Amino acid sequence: MRTYVTLVWAVTRKDLLVEFRTYERLTAMGAFAVLVGVLFNFSIDTAVVRPQDIAAALIWMTIIFGGMLGMGRTFRLEEEDGALAGILQSPIPLHALYLGKVLGNFILLSVMATLVFFVFGLFFSLSFSGNPVILVAIVGLGVLGFVSLTTLFSAMATRSSMGESLLPVLVFPLLVPVLVYGATATQRLFAGRPVVEVGGNLRMLAAFAIIFTVAGAGLFRFVIEE
Amino acid sequence: MSDKQIQWSVGVLGTLGVATVILLHWMVFFWVPTESSMGIVQRIFYIHVPAWWIAFLGFGLVGLCSAVYLWLGDERLDRAAVAGAEAGMVFTTIGLLTGPLWGRVAWGTWWEWEPRLTLALILWFIYLGYFLVRRSTANPEQGKRFAAVIGIIGVLDIPLIHVSVTWLRSLHPQAVILSAENPMNLESSMGVTIGVGLLAFSLVFASLFLARYAVAGYERELDLRDATLAGT
Secondary structure, eight states: OHHHHHHHHHHHHHHHHHHHHHOHHHHHHHHHHHHHHHHHHHHOOTTTSOHHHHHHHHHHHHHHHHHHHHHTTTTHHHHHTTHHHHHHHSSOOHHHHHHHHHHHHHHHHHHHHHHHHHHHHHHTTOOOOSOHHHHHHHHHHHHHHHHHHHHHHHHHHHTSTTGGGHHHHHHGGGGHHHHHHHHHHHHHHHTTOOGGGGHHHHHHHHHHHHHHHHHHHHHHHHHHOO | OOHHHHHHHHHHHHHHHHHHHHHHHHIIIIISOOBTTTBGGGGGHHHHHHHHHHHHHHHHHHHHHHHHHHHHOOHHHHHHHHHHHHHHHHHHHHHHHHHHHHHHHHTSSSOOOOHHHHHHHHHHHHHHHHHHHHHSOSSHHHHHHHHHHHHHHHHHHHHHHHHHHHHHOOOSOOOOSSOSSSTTOSOHHHHHHHHHHHHHHHHHHHHHHHHHHHHHHHHHHHHHHHHHHHHO
């Protein structure tokens, strides 16, 4: 068990090291998040709509669209430099490789999601008086569900002739439950509704994250092998 | 099944299917009584409901064949999966077109974000991704594996999508045919018409499925010949 965790962590650590030396994906996702926040601000007529009412929905759309930018490049480095052949020949089981990639993406997207909440909170003057632990759990589970699917499909998209443009077509229809439960729970928490109201959302987001992380780990070898 | 047997079956099933579809339309327009509360527009249900049942059958077939294909690697299962997906997409499109026609009269709007309609649209897009992936790889074997993965993930996701969109909002007329509280509470002639609809679409589905299955076999033969020619 310990060896397995070490293997998973080795993949995550490698991805994070590469990322924190270049900041390629984080810069793209972070800049996207801030700029979208600015643009949304100009696209809302405050005489008709209160930005606070729709902020949570915009936050989730920004996480999903911005996340696509970064997640689409999960396997680009390996594919470009032929490093994938090396990784496939190494003794690491493919599900451990997948879980390592998912964990790396989860950490990167969590950083981005935190930035999105911060930026939107600032731009839309949001005040949050609810339970922050529940909010973190909602966003964390939503992000895990999101990366479990996008990591699997980004391996597919990278290896197809359509490249990254294929990823949204494949993933968006499948992400509906994450968006429904994540965005509504966030809206309720921002509106100061009791925590009991989002219990069901938490359970469904957890179910989604577990099902697709397990399915992704099982199916990954069919996507990555030649 | 040999090629001859498949061709013969496609012909027989197709002819029977078209004949039953014509019979169904005659029953819908001239035979079955008008439903009292919804009026004449309810007649579209005899096309709409069986189309959905067949669409879901197609999708179930894709999921099942995809899973067993990845497990056993038998070429025929991939052919069955793609045949199920293409025939399923035809019926999903019929369901998506007939639903709004009814909705325009009953709800007063062409489109409503109602759970089953939403699920139908999402299902259609999952099918679309399935076909896109198959065509977007240089290596056809890889495309088949990718498509099988989408088929499995899609089938796992459908119940979650259904639960989530139902939880969000619900407007669709409740299922009255297979409802647990009130089983088969339709007028008998209406039940018969639905049954004929189901039979008609099943026959058409079976003939389309077999035809596509055979074509997938020819495509594979051509690929193999191309590969042999390229190698010589």
